Amino acid sequence: MKSSKEIRQAWIDYFVSKGHLFVESKSLIPYKDPSLLWINSGVATLKDYFSGKKKPPCSRITNSQKSIRTNDIENVGVTARHHTFFEMLGNFSIGDYFKKEAIEFAHEVVTQVFGLDQNKIYITYFEEDLEVRDKWISLGYEKDHLIPGSRDLNFWDVGSGPCGPNTEIFYDRGPKYHQGGPELIAKDIENDRFIEIWNIVFSQYNNLGNNEYVELAQKNIDTGAGLERIVSILQDGPTNFDTDLFLPIIHSVEKMTTYKYDIENYFKKDLEQEIINKYFKIIADHMRAITNAISDGEKPSNTQRGYIIRRLIRRAYYAGKKLNILDKTFLYKLVPIVVDSLIFKVDVNKVAEIIEEEEETFSKTIEQGKKILEEEMQNTTNKQFNVNVAFKLYETYGFPIEMTNDILIENGFSLDFNKLTKLKEEHSQKSKSNNNIITFDKQINSLTYIDKHVSDFIGYDHLELKNAKILYLLDEQNIIQKANENEVSYLILEKTPLYATSGGQHNDQGFLIQNRNKIKLLNVFKDKNNNNIHVIKGKIDSSKPIDVFVDPNIRLGLMRNHSATHLTFAALREIYGKEIDQLGSDNNQDRLTFDFPLNHKPTNEEVKKIELFVRDVINKNIERKYIETTIDEAKKMGAIMTIDESEYFDSKNIRIVEFPGITSDLCGGTHIDFTKNLEAFKIISVESKGTGIYRIRAITSFALVxxxxxxxxxxxxxxxxxxxxxxxxxxxxxxxxxxxxxxxxxxxxxxxxxxxxxxxxxxxxxxxxxxxxLKEPNKTYNNFELQEFYLDNKKIIFINELDNFNLKDIAIQTREKIKDGIIICVSKFENQKSLVIITSKKYDILEFIKIHLKNFELKGGGNNLIWQGVSKEKINLDYLKK
Known part of the structure; x- marks a missing residue:
């Protein structure tokens, strides 16, 4: 029996031997792809290669991509193969091999690499795609094992963009899982006998919309094979959970409870054990998703991805409580076990710490939820609980429905699950995103005719170009000679001053003029050969020259914010250390954003330091320099190279932007000539973008600041x-x-x-x-930053950094809360520290000051119970504690 790690590696090794480049799994959090909440398939991270936006590092790629799908969390633990987190094995061809080779590869992997019996394999194919059917037959598959499918079943299409027929591979696990035959596949009936293990999509057409399809000039192969399913088959597990991907986690949970997981219950069908097994499965599945999502930078919160992580943690926590796990926190202990089955790097301690903190929070939320339930039950006379309240607890507080129902049953109440299901469905429709549909940008077929770099960017030195030569005018399908007034077309010029979006900088704006006709500029982007493609709308003739104009005000804003991005990065390295990374940037004419990792949220003082660093560079009026060199020479120079600039690596000669003495960066963007041109710099926010990831948002120029x-x-x-x-x-x-x-x-x-x-x-x-x-002493007490310690068996409460105003009232209110101890309240002003020292009748303030504060220059007065005054120096707590 092969381990899951061996199975995963066998897949990778096979396709590498067939000329595929192995690409390591990308983060679960999509990078610059707002259409996806999570990376949910192997192809999701390769979309730009398939649409033709970027040139792939190799035309053949293989991967094992971690993925999350959360559209149906409640089914986890109930079905045999439903997961929130899974790995998708893939092999991809971008304009290289097509149907024949893809099917041959699949046949070899299934029968030779995995050693599955060919007689137990069934294949579906699009009923009109006889080429695929005949290819499977040529490899020895019987016709009764080949099942034609309709357009709904065997044609991958998401409305617009690349699409095409597909073929699916199923494995027959035998009648002990279901008495039905291949008709289960033909009728698309869910069952545990015929398991789909591989889907191969032949990206053959471009959907232009309105059921109009054209052949793609660049045809592609997109495949996905579920690792969990393949492992369950090769390890002969009744369900995906009965494998080495999940069982180690389940066995660790067993050590925390008296309950046991029973693999054989799949066949025994004992109802009570089935429920017990379900709770084990929920914990195992959810912990895999939680661990990987947090490791990739997400953390529990009340919005978007963070909300899903919070729900998963709380559902797993509740499952543990149903298994009578008594520990207040326990999920975090499973993180090392989860990581053992993965090939991805995970900071175990950091992830465990975040999970434990969320468990602590949820234990308090449970009490809050119970109070809400109790109040509603007291106001309900007919024992039929208000379904809207139950849904609010679920949706707003992350309170598991199962927990709500348990509490209601204990108190003799019932819940209308039909209404609840309807509410959940309505909410799901309202908040539905493309979380499970991979959408591709429409592939511009005509751009495949441009197979090399033909256009030069001259915008570093020019903001306009008269009589520019048009090399190509294209519609979506062909090279054309003319475009009409209201048509959108694509223009490639021999030279252009218009910058295309890249390196975190947005494209220039402006316009074009030909024969006194003003042509609207919609966008400028780069094709995979690094040509600037101008998306335009208007009447144009490709045989005549054209005048091109850049909007100078917008360009100035872009230059300022791009240069300020480099200086912000330099400031971060100066303040936090050279190891700080740039995780992303985005610059338009109005603002810049900069993403970076840090083990804490930047403090107000640190933000001020960043601002002062950049402002100091502005005041020094440093001249910006450009250096043309090679990648190797740039590395020797110590130039900074970030992920946003990786697209420039294809060039033999690359460009370094240098602010001497401050920073040198690989960059193809546009920049100011002197730092004084920035005028001003202000950080307007610092946001958390996930665990240990922060985003600075800043503005430049006197006017905007x-x-x-x-x-x-x-x-x-x-x-x-x-x-x-x-x-x-x-x-x-x-x-x-x-x-x-x-x-x-x-x-x-x-x-x-x-x-x-x-x-x-x-x-x-x-x-x-x-x-x-307003008499809220509890909140007041909790809001203060205080330190507690004992001195001569006296409890000391030290409250620091308070405003000068009304220290006395704060001290009195704190004493009412503390009851017994000595409270020292100190202001935050630097010139002199105001103090109030107060105690109960049990202690003598004047005696305390005489003994413990004699070395501090105190001026003031009071009695045995309260003293007010000032200190010319900071109260040294370390000295005081001695």
Whole structure:
């Protein structure tokens, strides 16, 4: 019996021996593909090669791609082969071999590499595709093992773009799994006897829409074979779960509970054991998805991918509780076992830590959910529970439906599952995305006629070009001579000043003029030969020259933000270390974004450092330089090469953008001449994009930064004024305004950015004070950053970095919560620290100060229970603890 690792490797080795390039699995999180929530198949990461957008590293590719599909989570554990996470084995041809070779490869892998009995193999094919049928027959397959399928069953088509017939390979596991015969396949009836293990799509046509199909000039092969299914067949497991991909996880769960998993129950059909097995399967399946998704940068949250991870963790956690696992947290312990069966790199400790934290959170959510259920049950008289409340718990709080139903049954209530199912279906339709459909960009057939680099970009030095020569004018299918007024066409010029989207920089905008006709520019993109393709709309004649114009204002914004991206990256390396990576960037004329990994969210102080670094470079007015060189020479120079610039690696001569003394980067984008041209730089947000991944969003230029600051000031001032009214109505004092005056808030010499920071700090202060006055001591206590320790058997509560205003009230409220101890409250202002020290009657404050704070310069006064004053130096906690 082969292990899953051996089976996976056998697939890879076979196709490598047939000239395929092995491509390692990409992240589960799609890169620059908003059409997908998750990578859900082997071809999903290769789409640009199939559509002709990019030139593949090899025309033959093989992979084992990790994938997630979550459209039907509730079926996991119920059926034999339903998973959220799976691996898809694939072999792909991009304009290389086609039907004959693809079928021969499949036959050899199934019968020789995997050693399956050919007499137990059944094949489906598109009923009109007799070429495929005849090829299978030539390899020795009997006609009664070849099953023709209709367009619905054996033609892969998603509405537009590449499409074509397919052929599927099924394996017959015998009558012990089902008494039916091949008619189960022909009628597409779900069963456990005939298992589909491989699907081969012949990408032969281009769907233009409205049922109009044309032959593709570049025909492709796209295949997918489920590793889990193949392993279950080769290891003779009744279900996919009864293999070495899942059983080690299941056996680890068994050690946490008195229940046991029974493989043979598939045939015994014991109902009670079936339910027990289901919970084991849920945990094993979900932990594979959770571990890999978190490892690739996702983390539990209330939105999109993070919400799905949260649901999976909570469903697995609930399954564990149904197995009577008593530990408060336990799922995180399974991460090392999950990783053992994978070939992907996983930071076990980091993933386990995130899962454990989510388990802790959910244990609290369970109590919250129970309260909601109890309140609703108290308001329900007919014992028929409100299905909308149950659905809200499921959808909003991630509360498993099974858990809700268990609690209701215990209290004698019933739940209308038909209505609940309808609600779930309606919600699914509303929020439905292309999570399970791979959509390809429409392949422009005519571009396949352009088989080399023919067009030069001159936009580094020119923003317009008169009398440009048109090399090609194309529609979607052919090279054409003319285009009419309302037609969209594709233009390739001998030279062009218009930049095409690449390297994270958006394309230029502008227009073209021919014979006094202004032609609209819709887009500029690169083809796989690095030609700039202009998507245009308007009347044009390819035999006549054309004038081309770049919008200079938009180009200036693009240059500023691209250069600022390089400087931001340099700032990050300076602050966090040379090992910091660029995970992605996106620059248009209005802003830039920059994605990078970090073990913590950048603090406000660190963000300020990044800004100051870039602003310092701006002030130095460094001249930008371009260096033409080779990849090898660029590496010797230590030039930075990122994933966004990888498309330039095909060029023998590449371009380095250098800001001397700051950074040198491989880049084909457009840039400012001097750093002063940036004018200004402001980071407007730092967002989390998954576990340990953060996105900086920033703007440049005086105009954009000043407008942003004005908007921010207006926003915070409105919030501040609202809070001020509440505050003054409660305190009836002018002390707040006096404090603002002290900090110079009304001083016109203070810039907007500093005033925003003052307002934001006072919003925080007034919010906290308002909470105290509204008698919410628990929340107030929990919001403060405090440290607890013991000194001479006295409990010390140290609360630091507070606003100066009303330290006394904060100290009093904290004492009410703590009851017993000495509370030290310290302000956050640097010049001198205001202090309030307070205690219960049990301790003497003056004696405490005399003994433990004698080495600090304190000025103030008070009594045995409370003392107020200032310290000219920081209270050193380490010294105090001694």
């Amino acid at each position: 000043n407008q942003y600051l004005k908007n921010e000031f207006k926003k915070y001032k409105e919030i501040f004024d609202s809070l001020m009214k509440k505050y003054q109505s409660l305190y009836e004092t002018k002390e707040t305004k006096r404090e603002l005056l002290k900090f110079g808030f009304f001083n016109d010499d203070i810039d907007l950015e500093s005033k925003i920071e003052i307002v934001k700090s006072w919003i925080d202060s007034i919010s906290d004070e308002t909470k105290i006055l």
